[in-house]
Amino acid sequence: MRLKCVDCGSSCPLEPFQVRCGCGGLLEVEQDLTLVDAELLKRRFQERLSERMGVYASGVWRYKELIFPELPDEYIVTKYEGNTGMYAPEPIRETLGIRGLYFKAQSENPSGSFKDNGMTVAVSHGRSLGYSAFACTSTGNTSSSLAMYAAMGRSRAYVFVPNRKVSANKVLQTQAYGARVLSFDGTYDDGIRFLEKRGEELGLYVCNSVNPLRIEGQKSIIYEIAQTLGWSLPDWIIIPGGALSNVSALGKGLADLKSLGFIPSVPRIALIQAEGASPFHRMIASGSPVLTPEPRPDTLASALNIGNPPSWKKARSVLEMSSGVTCSVTDAEILAAKAQIDRSGIGCEPASAATLAGLQKLIAEKTIAKDETAVCILTGNLLKDTDVLKGSFQDIPVDLSGSDWEALLR
Ligand SMILES: Cc1ncc(COP(=O)(O)O)c(C=O)c1O
Numbered sequence: 064m065r066l067k068c069v070d071c072g073s074s075c076p077l078e079p080f081q082v083r084c085g086c087g088g089l090l091e092v093e094q095d096l097t098l099v100d101a102e103l104l105k106r107r108f109q110e111r112l113s114e115r116m117g118v119y120a121s122g123v124w125r126y127k128e129l130i131f132p133e134l135p136d137e138y139i140v141t142k143y144e145g146n147t148g149m150y151a152p153e154p155i156r157e158t159l160g161i162r163g164l165y166f167k168a169q170s171e172n173p174s175g176s177f178k179d180n181g182m183t184v185a186v187s188h189g190r191s192l193g194y195s196a197f198a199c200t201s202t203g204n205t206s207s208s209l210a211m212y213a214a215m216g217r218s219r220a221y222v223f224v225p226n227r228k229v230s231a232n233k234v235l236q237t238q239a240y241g242a243r244v245l246s247f248d249g250t251y252d253d254g255i256r257f258l259e260k261r262g263e264e265l266g267l268y269v270c271n272s273v274n275p276l277r278i279e280g281q282k283s284i285i286y287e288i289a290q291t292l293g294w295s296l297p298d299w300i301i302i303p304g305g306a307l308s309n310v311s312a313l314g315k316g317l318a319d320l321k322s323l324g325f326i327p328s329v330p331r332i333a334l335i336q337a338e339g340a341s342p343f344h345r346m347i348a349s350g351s352p353v354l355t356p357e358p359r360p361d362t363l364a365s366a367l368n369i370g371n372p373p374s375w376k377k378a379r380s381v382l383e384m385s386s387g388v389t390c391s392v393t394d395a396e397i398l399a400a401k402a403q404i405d406r407s408g409i410g411c412e413p414a415s416a417a418t419l420a421g422l423q424k425l426i427a428e429k430t431i432a433k434d435e436t437a438v439c440i441l442t443g444n445l446l447k448d449t450d451v452l453k454g455s456f457q458d459i460p461v462d463l464s465g466s467d468w469e470a471l472l473r
């Protein structure tokens with residue numbers, strides 16, 4: 064395994080580890096898949112589905128050969144992440160009128176979001192290098208995931224969290240796992256700038272998605288969807304976009320599956336951003352070759368409140384590779400979609416509901432045809448961000464010794 068710079072194209076070994084290339088570009092892991100026996104691997108992945116304990120019971124490490132083959136198992140910290148549900152929400156599909164619809168509930172991960180797929184790999188890698196202090200900046204999901212794995216690995220976690228527009232539940236979850244929360248005045252974008260500059264000299268292993276090992280772990284989401292569907296995929300993969308790690312990772316996973324011959328062709332990706340934090344969508348829509356950061360990102364989908372997504376170049380390559388599209392949705396559209404997902408019994412946080420809101424829009428404008436199929440990636444759990452629900456519901460006061468039950472239970 065080697066690392067390749069997405070900017071200057073130079074390649075370097077995994078050790079000594081650096082998050083970015085000397086030229087400042089993002090790095091990505093390069094693996095030689097021509098050495099892999101694809102049919103043998105497929106059988107192995109299938110057999111491992113029955114494992115209940117040990118690293119291969121994880122929905123990420125099940126695919127270790129495609130993710131981090133060189134890492135000795137003794138360093139792996141796992142909570143059996145991945146292994147999340149795929150649902151076919153029939154009433155929502157009927158309303159949309161498309162041929163097939165799935166929700167991939169990454170919200171069912173152990174810390175409640177898709178971050179766990181990548182974090183198990185980053186923390187395990189950091190441990191293998193001898194780190195005992197891990198760090199990230201976060202709107203709350205990355206931090207709770209890091210805090211959980213650091214605690215499992217008996218390591219320290221330091222997380223830099225913006226002092227506004229983050230969900231209280233996520234910060235409490237992070238603190239409950241024992242991480243030290245350092246609150247700062249600014250946004251995710253300021254936090255990542257700080258860690259990229261100072262993280263290494265402070266002796267911290269940086270676990271944000273600029274770390275290429277995070278992306279390797281998150282690739283497993285697409286492997287798992289494909290395996291669940293018998294190594295086939297829907298026509299469209301719908302992904303919410305903030306820092307753009309997930310679209311980069313899922314795209315890389317798709318390219319792997321195609322080059323291994325596991326899937327005949329790559330599905331199309333639709334990347335959905337919240338209107339108040341949509342610099343990538345604006346770049347694509349305007350045909351601009353470079354991203355203009357949004358200095359004051361503003362959306363109630365707190366996990367998407369990112370104005371300068373570090374992975375935009377990786378995301379752009381993925382869109383090109385998959386003939387992908389982007390769109391943006393308003394906060395009101397996100398909340399309406401979230402209500403549908405919640406009432407289906409699956410539930411999600413606002414950022415995830417951007418997928419359904421985007422799908423509705425893309426069907427309405429006929430970018431997605433009614434005879435096509437789609438999977439929406441539900442990235443975070445309903446309980447992660449309940450601030451947006453406050454004031455939405457009313458308790459019904461009853462008198463246990465004498466209410467009109469027939470009326471109440473109608
Ligand atoms: C729940 C949730 N959904 C979506 C996103 C956006 O994903 P990405 O930053 O990889 O684009 C995030 C955070 O990044 C998130 O926490």
Ligand SMILES: N[C@@H](CCOP(=O)(O)O)C(=O)O
Binds near residue numbers: 203206251365
């Ligand atoms: N929503 C994210 C922000 C992006 O973080 P990263 O892990 O991609 O760097 C969060 O939960 O913090």
